[in-house]
Amino acid sequence: MTRKISLAVALIAAVGLTLAAGPWSADWTTGITLDPNGTFLSGLESIVDLGYTTEPVIWTSYSEFQLAVGFLWQAFGVTGRLGAFEIQGDLLYGPSTTDFLYGQWIVRMQLGGVDLGFYCAQLSGAVLGGPADGFALRFAGRLGTLDIVSIAEMGARIEDEDFDGIDIVHAATGFYRPYTTDPVVPGQGFTGEKLTLSGPSLGCVGEIGTTLYADQEGFDFVSFELERIDLGVSWLTVDVDLTHELQTKSVALTPQVVLGSGILCFEPYFGIDQGTYPWEIDGITLGGLALVYTWNGVTVKDLTVLDTGRYVITTPEYGTAIEPLADAINRGHDYYADTWELLSIELIGDACCGGEYRMLVNTTFEEGSSGVFGGGMTYAEGSVGLSADIVLTGSMTVSVAGLDSLGMGIALHW
């Protein structure tokens, strides 16, 4: 399998290089991961992203290979502007199973200050949750200080502040591809209408918003959101979310400690301890502290989590920051579990030949670790640009038991 993948990767790279001229553009990212303790070659990844420009649209092809499954994703796309219409089309195939998986078509335009959008998508029966198809119509505009957004759902939902869109997940490996339009039912009947009004501030309330949602069975809910209510205490504001459903009403009060920025050289993360009732505040807990200092291309970061049950430190892909655990889960961010301290040093500068170099070292300290001072894991990654279009990458993970993994790769653009 590895030989086949390597051959396929080399073939695509060769074809890509021959197409370096003209309207073609390409990015090829590949890397291997070595595990000295177990399998020597534990990971191999290769991603080829091709673009072909035919004014006024760009056609794209995305091919991803992974050691575990071979040819994992093949996606095609088109984006561009046709007159007043901004278009986007996507197709996704699963080559390992020779299945068509998903397709979407988005057309947007502006008409008299109103944003109009047509979103349609089809999900194949090869995906659990399918087959399904549908479309949605989105109208967004401004009336004075009032922002109005209307989404008519005809069997599909679209990504917005409350909804994350759709991910197509490869179940065995967890790799996924995200898209905007989520077809939820077979057939294209009316399935929902979402009307959101937001924007105006009123006296002590920073922002007011309301959302009405009705589905094919009628009224579903209406919610009123009042953000940043000033209680007269300079360091405390409250968000209120009042939701009426057919038979229930819920009120969520979210107090927040506001210290402003630049007051302290470190950033505290406070949590509110709520009492038995929503309007009761039992206390304020200091959940974490972050110290970040940047000087001449060197960034030193020290993150301390005092309450590991409520706060976590996200991985480098998600900014290496302290985040409430609930938020990290809701947003799908990866984080270091049971970690109470993270030391991070990052260096960025100009490389010799037109590119730039970057070096990042993260060391974590974990609960229950047998390492010195509770040391858990050290992760280092680096990249060196040999030119503006060629970047070498490397990574290393060291745990208490020793070297866990060693990775290296190359990224090309032409």
Next chain:
Amino acid sequence: MSSGRRCPRPDGDGAGLSRGAVRQKVGRPRVLSEETRPGDGAEVQSILNGSLRACRTKWAPLVVGGRGRSASRRRCGAAAAVGTALLCLAGCFGLFPDPVGLATLFVGEVQVTGSEGYVLVSVADMPGGGLAAIQFGEVGNEAIALTAIDPASVKIEERNGFTVLAQQFGAAGGTLIAANPAGGVVGGEVLKFTFTVTGPSPLVTVTKAKVTLASDAGVFITTWDLKTTADAVYYTR
């Protein structure tokens, strides 16, 4: 189901349409380049194709601002209005079905590189705010059976906020309890088993009757499906 009969069936019989058949009917007109076939959604398709062709024909003068622009705009506007009306009508063709997707627990196939392997445990379409707790049997009545896998080597990585509260893996199989204190997971991974493989064709098998699921709403999830990646390679979240 009666609304599906507005399009003739391929066999010419409009009676007894299944949901899948109707979906094909309504979905087909979007494939505008496809040739129409008599009796295969041809009526709806020809109408849609007609309005699209009209718009395409007048597209260029509209964009470049040549002669006959206002007339073209009017025609295109009319075509757009007709198209919008047809789209709205297309919405009426729907059958107002319930959302598809039974709550599903996925136990992935073993992914092996050399002597190391792993299995992902994921969920899809979990009700009640998502899966908040899962129990795989109990000691003496294990829900997890291991084939060609060293039970002493099994380690469990927690995903999406899930925390393993208790676990035991031995010759009789494996059992564990995991919960998510921060909320539910509607779709996505919850656990990852990593282990050392001891022979060919390693396998992790879960007995559904011994598995208990609970939702974030604090109730047991009683209606759900157990699938492996042999049943469904992909899922949505």
